[in-house]
Amino acid sequence: MARPEYDHPITQLPDRVSRRRYEREKRARQEAEQLLEAKSRELYDANLALQKQAAGLEEAVAQRTAEFEAARNEAESANAAKSIFLATMSHEIRTPLNGVLGMATALADSDLTSEQEEILDLISDSGNLLLSVINDILDLSKVEAGMLEIENVPTSVCDFLDGMCAQFAPKVREKGLRFTVLYSGLLSAGGVWAEFDPNRLSQVLGNLLSNAIKFTTSGAVAFTAEAVHLENGNLQLNLIIRDTGIGVPEENSEKLFQPFTQADASITRKFGGTGLGLVIARDICRMMGGDITCLSAAGDGTEFTASIQMTPAKCPETTKGLQLAENEAVLKQRKWRVLIAEDNKTNQLVLKHMLKRYDLELVIVADGAKVVSEWRSNGADLILMDVNMPVMDGLSATRAIRADELEGKHQPVPIVAISANAMVHQVSGYLEGGMTGHVAKPIRKAELVRAMALALSETAIAPT
Amino acid sequence: MKGMVFVELFRMAETVMSEEDLDNIIDRIDLSTDGAYTSVGNYPCSELIKLVVAIGDQLNIPVTALQTKFGHWMFSRFVDGYPEFFEGKQNAFEMLEAIENEVHVEVLKLYPDAELPTFSTQRFSGGAGLKMTYSSDRPLNHFCLGLIEGCVEHFDRPAEIKMRDCSEDGRCRAEFMIEWAK
Numbered sequence: 190m191a192r193p194e195y196d197h198p199i200t201q202l203p204d205r206v207s208r209r210r211y212e213r214e215k216r217a218r219q220e221a222e223q224l225l226e227a228k229s230r231e232l233y234d235a236n237l238a239l240q241k242q243a244a245g246l247e248e249a250v251a252q253r254t255a256e257f258e259a260a261r262n263e264a265e266s267a268n269a270a271k272s273i274f275l276a277t278m279s280h281e282i283r284t285p286l287n288g289v290l291g292m293a294t295a296l297a298d299s300d301l302t303s304e305q306e307e308i309l310d311l312i313s314d315s316g317n318l319l320l321s322v323i324n325d326i327l328d329l330s331k332v333e334a335g336m337l338e339i340e341n342v343p344t345s346v347c348d349f350l351d352g353m354c355a356q357f358a359p360k361v362r363e364k365g366l367r368f369t370v371l372y373s374g375l376l377s378a379g380g381v382w383a384e385f386d387p388n389r390l391s392q393v394l395g396n397l398l399s400n401a402i403k404f405t406t407s408g409a410v411a412f413t414a415e416a417v418h419l420e421n422g423n424l425q426l427n428l429i430i431r432d433t434g435i436g437v438p439e440e441n442s443e444k445l446f447q448p449f450t451q452a453d454a455s456i457t458r459k460f461g462g463t464g465l466g467l468v469i470a471r472d473i474c475r476m477m478g479g480d481i482t483c484l485s486a487a488g489d490g491t492e493f494t495a496s497i498q499m500t501p502a503k504c505p506e507t508t509k510g511l512q513l514a515e516n517e518a519v520l521k522q523r524k525w526r527v528l529i530a531e532d533n534k535t536n537q538l539v540l541k542h543m544l545k546r547y548d549l550e551l552v553i554v555a556d557g558a559k560v561v562s563e564w565r566s567n568g569a570d571l572i573l574m575d576v577n578m579p580v581m582d583g584l585s586a587t588r589a590i591r592a593d594e595l596e597g598k599h600q601p602v603p604i605v606a607i608s609a610n611a612m613v614h615q616v617s618g619y620l621e622g623g624m625t626g627h628v629a630k631p632i633r634k635a636e637l638v639r640a641m642a643l644a645l646s647e648t649a650i651a652p653t
Numbered sequence: 654m655k656g657m658v659f660v661e662l663f664r665m666a667e668t669v670m671s672e673e674d675l676d677n678i679i680d681r682i683d684l685s686t687d688g689a690y691t692s693v694g695n696y697p698c699s700e701l702i703k704l705v706v707a708i709g710d711q712l713n714i715p716v717t718a719l720q721t722k723f724g725h726w727m728f729s730r731f732v733d734g735y736p737e738f739f740e741g742k743q744n745a746f747e748m749l750e751a752i753e754n755e756v757h758v759e760v761l762k763l764y765p766d767a768e769l770p771t772f773s774t775q776r777f778s779g780g781a782g783l784k785m786t787y788s789s790d791r792p793l794n795h796f797c798l799g800l801i802e803g804c805v806e807h808f809d810r811p812a813e814i815k816m817r818d819c820s821e822d823g824r825c826r827a828e829f830m831i832e833w834a835k
Contacts, residue, residue: 216686220691
């Protein structure tokens, strides 16, 4: 590399520098020091400002986090309030509806003209529809509150499915549709028993079948059920419902599983419904270890597959529970003395009308204290006990009666709880409290008769 | 103008004149700090011009030639003091192209208040030539020429450098056409 010629000094530098040069260098050094001090100061200040900013940021982040936390809590409590509101409303509506439906049932047992029968059918149908909507809302609020309960009982899978098909086959035929049913896999041989919640599964299957019927105007509804063994020892039950109906456009298929939403608003106008059924059905399937999937295209029919997992079970030697006719026979065996504790006038009437066909000695009282004293004075063959009552509630009354029985070494009187609070844990609470059975409100006559017959037949067997 | 330029001007002058001659020049001119410059300070550019003129007079060299020599000097100081800027540079073009976006960026980190000229570059003749445009408030075209020449010499590949002054309205501007020698 070429270096400039002035790299080599042409003059010899003196050993000593001049005073003016020395002074100049000194001033330059002092100036440099001042500049460096100022720079240091600037750096220090900049550092301080950064630290302050960092602290400010920390604070801002903490504040923002707290705001989000508060907003989330607010949203959660709003959601909880909504669920409680829905549950409360449903309960409040169910009680008077119980009266309407109960009275309609009672009315059906009386002599009616054919015109009156038609009117009554309409009342019953509308009431039952309203009841199913309310039940859906109540179920949804239970799902959202994480309180939907699954009660697995050993059940014959084919019997269960046969029952469902028998229930829906007339409805399919009424619309002029073909209905095909196919059991495959383990089910083709029949005799499969498993533990699952038949009530909840019938809710799922009923929803899918009634949707298929509702949205199909011509063609067929095909129902295929198959059960397969899983590696974990469980059985998987797949229920496939295929229809030739209006189908669901692909872009709307996700909406099917959103509460209060249907594939599009015109569906609600044309076909009705709350848009809750599928949401609940899918939640139920998921709680049972399965899911619901949907395959469809607009105008090309729909195929829903619901799956659940079940634990294999053995066929019980004798099935507990009696058929309606046998139940009624028990009630007619003799003039049973039945105490009814129910504070609500409408419910009293409902019970009275439901039971008037049987020759029973009905004694109706309005609270727990009165039922205890009536039982003490005159005894009873059976007590139907409302749970929520003024003065003394049903559970307290039951405890008082059981305590007396224990003291006097009496045979325990069967006590059947009658309550709208029918969740699994609530019912088991009644049984632990000394009650022998339970009937849910709104009361359905067959269930009431079955529960009473069961309680009375056990009494009948035991020596009195 | 950064004090480093003044300090380096004195260092260069001292290689071609006695300390006393330089001190006399410094004493003769009216300077803000009486010529006590520190490389970390900032001083008026007009003082640099005055000093260059006076040193040129003393050595009997035209101001433009002295500026160019000073450019060479500064480039060699640059090579000694900041080798990291040369890493990965294959030739003078690559180095010159890096001034605006690499060297000046680093300068501004240390001296946020530095008033830097702009150097835009553009290749021509399919990359065999580089057009470099200098633009500044300071009339230091020839100083730039010296820097460019110093750079070409450093990479040891001869090139032809043509300078065209296109200053106007008090803004100093020069175009350098640099082509590898054939």
